[in-house]
Every structure is written in structure tokens, then in C-alpha cells.
Amino acid sequence: MVDSGSLHYGYSRKQKSLGLLCTNFLGLYDRDGIDTVGLDDTASKLGVERRRIYDIVNVLESIGVLARKAKNRYSWIGHKGIPHSLRDLKEEALNEKTNPSLNAETEVFDSEEDEKPINLSESGSTALPIASSSSTSILSFKPKTATDQRREKSLGQLTRNFVKLFLVSDVDTISLDDAASILLGDINNPSQMRNNSAAKVRRLYDIANVLSSMNLIEKTHQSDTRKPAFRWLGFNGIPEKNTEVAMPAKPLGPNQFNRSDLSSSGVVCARPLSPKQPMKRAFGTDITNNVSIKRSKPVSSVDSKPSKMKTKLDELTECNRTAERQLGSKGHVFGPFEPVKVIKQEENNGVDKRHQDWEKWAVSFQPRYQNQALGDLFQHYMEAWKSWCIELAQGSRSPQEKTSTQQTHC
DNA sequence: ACGTCCCGCCATAAC
DNA sequence: GTTATGGCGGGACGT
Structure with missing residues (x-):
């Protein structure tokens, strides 16, 4: 039975996805001469409400593509900001790993209450050293003030932690469940952790969609369990400096980027295949969007x-x-x-x-x-x-x- | 049935 | 007080 309400004429979920919106966002600003980004302006140009723009800028800010200048206003840094940002995140994560007390945003998780630390190997993933080697984790949270608590749960912070997860581990694929548990679970209260993760895994999808459209990660499945997972594409440790012909891990799809920028830290960032080459669904080509x-x-x-x-x-x-x-x-x-x-x-x-x-x-x-x-x-x-x-x-x-x-x- | 994630309400922060 | 920000989860869409 066709529900007229669910099959609205012309509505396509994919056309409204955060990932596509991000692609459009990049199409709008990822070019020479762009200095500042206004939220109102962006929202009206992209034909979406401000709320969605916040989602995107928060993620992009976390990976160094944007920097907040003032209310309603961001400065555009572009892809060139990613290597530096990833390097910082990596250093931060490594520092936190070796000296958890340095962790400014999170506190050490102490498993005194006999609560099970997250062990990715148990749940089917390749073990992440940061999560499985000890009872401490760089990604463990203990909320402080209400403001801190809010900040720690922010999409931006979640993005940074998500990226750190890849940067300091030697695996490139993390299951959705594990990522959600590590990043979103109330680790001090594992009884609620699963519920919490399940409820908030939506945020991971938001982040993943934006990072996917930046081609920093891709959504995939674990080979053994077929569980949904994220694979890190932005880091491969192989210098491919400025080579347009750099071989991608897999054929590039529409809106995908060639990994060809590498920072001194071994961080590769995504950038467009070619500035001149139109993307298959470049901004504005799909008018319904x-x-x-x-x-x-x-x-x-x-x-x-x-x-x-x-x-x-x-x-x-x-x-x-x-x-x-x-x-x-x-x-x-x-x-x-x-x-x-x-x-x-x-x-x-x-x-x-x-x-x-x-x-x-x-x-x-x-x-x-x-x-x-x-x-x-x-x-x-x-x-x-x-x-x-x-x-x-x-x-x-x-x-x-x-x-x-x-x-x-x- | 379940995975995905759009959408917008509304609490909070900022002005 | 108003406006900007963004956490959050209901529920629609996709597979």
C-alpha cells in the first residue's frame, strides 16, 4: 500500500543527505578567493535551514577546513588545513595516550567499579591499542560542569575523538558499534552505555557522512561480521605528494577525492580529484537538492x-x-x-x-x-x-x- | 525488521 | 530581552 505521506512527490532522502550537502558546501567555497563563510548566506545558497549548516561547519571546523571567526562567521581554510589539523589531533591523542592526565577534554577512566573496559577484539574488531591495552582510554569521559559536559558531547568534539580513534590506532576499520561505544557510551555507567550508544549513534552517522564526503573515511562493513564499519582513507602513510595519478584504494566514485596531499606527519588529506573536473553531482546540478x-x-x-x-x-x-x-x-x-x-x-x-x-x-x-x-x-x-x-x-x-x-x- | 539519518524542537549560550 | 548555537531523539526513508 502506498502511503501518500511517505512517498511525497519529488522527495528523495539522498538528495537531502548531510554528505551531499557537505559536497555542495565544498562546491560553494572550495575555490580561490574565498575568505569567509557566513552561515546565513550559506544556508540560503544551499537552500537548507541553518541547523544543517551547523552540523557541517562543526565537523569541518574539527578537521581544520573552517575556523570560527565570529558569530555567524567562519573563515575558510580549505583542504590545506586538514593535514595540520590531523597532525595536531594525532599529537594530542598520542600525548593523551602516553600521559592521560594531560587530557584536557577527558578524564581517565578508572575501572575501579569493575566495569568492563571496551575491548574491540571481543566485539569482532581488530583490537585498538588505545582501547584494549589498558583500563585507561583517551576517549573516556567524565563530565565536569554542565558547560563542559555539553561541549564534550558536541559534534565537533565527537568528530575529533572519532578521528583520533583512527590516528592513534593501527587499524583502519572500526565497526559502528565499537565507535559508538567508545565515543558515545557513558563509560562510567556501562549499564546505560549500550542504550546511550544506540540512541546517539545517529551523531556518528552525521559525522561519517561529512567525513565521507571529504573522502577521509568511507562507510564499509567488517569482512567477518558484516557489521557496518568505518574505514579511514585519509591516512595511509605513503607519501603521494601532489600526484594527480595517485592510486586510490578503490575506484573513485562520484564526489570522491584523490588522496594526494601528505603532511610531514604522514597524514594524508583528501582534496578534489581536479579543480577543473566537474563532480558528477556537483553543486547545483541537481536542482531538486x-x-x-x-x-x-x-x-x-x-x-x-x-x-x-x-x-x-x-x-x-x-x-x-x-x-x-x-x-x-x-x-x-x-x-x-x-x-x-x-x-x-x-x-x-x-x-x-x-x-x-x-x-x-x-x-x-x-x-x-x-x-x-x-x-x-x-x-x-x-x-x-x-x-x-x-x-x-x-x-x-x-x-x-x-x-x-x-x-x-x- | 532493521539500518540509516533527516528534521526540527527546544535547551542553552551568547549577545 | 533577543538571537545564535547545537544536543537530541522521533520517526520517515532505504535496504
């Missing part, structure tokens, strides 16, 4: 949750404000489905060409919205676009067949 098609919760015409209704209205209002701002400043409007490729053409070609491109795009792209608000929004954009055409025509030539672009499906 930037359309705010929500996963379907049963959206009845009368929303039973007033707060959600309010959110949608707020969203619409905010989109309209954005549109108006853009109208005011640039004379044209990009919505949540802003196609970057078009923007690039815009930069290269004259106004006339831009006009034609937009007209073609607008005619060919007729999104179908389940949501009346989105339909209205699109209508609003089309009207804004139309008025821009009129302005343009006054300055050059008369607009052609603009009304044809207003055939929207709502």
Missing part, C-alpha cells in the same frame, strides 16, 4: 501542530524577505533552488545571455510543490523575475514571453 521539499510528515491541510504551522509561515516570510533583499540589491532573485551553474554563467556572459539562460531555465523547470506556501513562494519569485526582466528590457530590449514562465504547479 536545493528545493525545500520536506520529508513527509503527514501534512494535513490543517496542521495539528500550531508551532509547525508557525515555522512554515516564518520560513515563507523569511524567504520572501530574502527575495526582497536580493531584489533590492541585485535586481534579481535566487530562491532556495538557486542553481550555481547559472550563477557562474552569469559571471561570464553578458546580460543578454543571462536573460536567455534564466528564461530557458524558468521554462524548463517547473517544480511541483505539495506545499501551497512553496508554490506561493515560487510564484513570488517568478513575479520578481518578471519585474527584473521588465527592468532589463527597459535598459536593453523588450522581454520575450515572460508570462510563459509563470506556469507553476502548486
